[in-house]
Amino acid sequence: MRTSQGVEWALHTCLNLSWLDAPVPTGILAAFYELPPAYLNKQLQALVRAGILTSTSGPRGGFQLTRDPGEISLLDIVAAIEGPEELFRCDRILSKGPGEHAGVDYRQSCVFAQAMRGADLAWRRELAGKTVADVQADVEHRHPESPANTRARIAELR
Template sequence: MKIGKGVEWVAHACAILALLPPKRALSKESLAEFLGVPAPYLAKQLQALSRSGIVLTHRGAKGGYRLAKSADLISLWDITASVEGTAPSFRCTEVRQNGPCGASEKECAGPCHIASAFARAEAQYRDSLGKVLLTDLVAAGTNEATDSRKQDIGLWLEQHATSVA
């Protein structure tokens, strides 16, 4: 299962947004600067988060992004599904019916065992990501950051966050 870099970027962006005080937002340019990633590409990923209700977008010179709901209500699966979609990663094409020794339709009445195994694995993967909350990720990042880095982040957020209604 391959996860695009956009998922990584917006997971980090959400962790930064979780640090903002209420009624404050960050522009896509500020988020991109903080993460050291291209703003136009990050903007596409942020739009996906907005469509799924994870972030709110505020337009205008003082606009930006902020979380739409509490960080303890946002899971890593929510973020991943917003960007990558929810379609199954594995799609069975019933290859067992192909070739000179292909199985008959009657033999294929039940689900393909290979497709079933992939489906179980994907369900466990989604369930596992669903149990990782944004608050857990922020806490882990905060615990490993030095006091100096925490202070730098706080000052940076003060300088870049805008007030929104």
């Protein structure tokens, strides 16, 4: 059980977009990391549906962040790509067991489901506590040249 590649792509792409102020087309963003352009486009569509990115068609179009990087958590991005389901898949097999009554929601009452949901929430809490702005700050602290490098490379690829 691992996240899809799209998550890593989306994270890094959002960080790059946080250093830019004009729309950037898929082709450029894909070339930045040598990714398949059409498939990256598909992932970015999911970010648009989630309200994280805005898309503009036509020449000089592309993708850009809809809001401040400080308002975009890593959980927002992960959930946009992976979907809203929780990590643990509960098919309520307890309902097939003995001594159990109908009309009970085993997703709520099953102790395992509860424990797994607790772990799921811990995971989400960590992801929700870190924003793109936080990452931005970390990276700029370690590698102050990163924003300029990114802008330069984007301009070079245009």
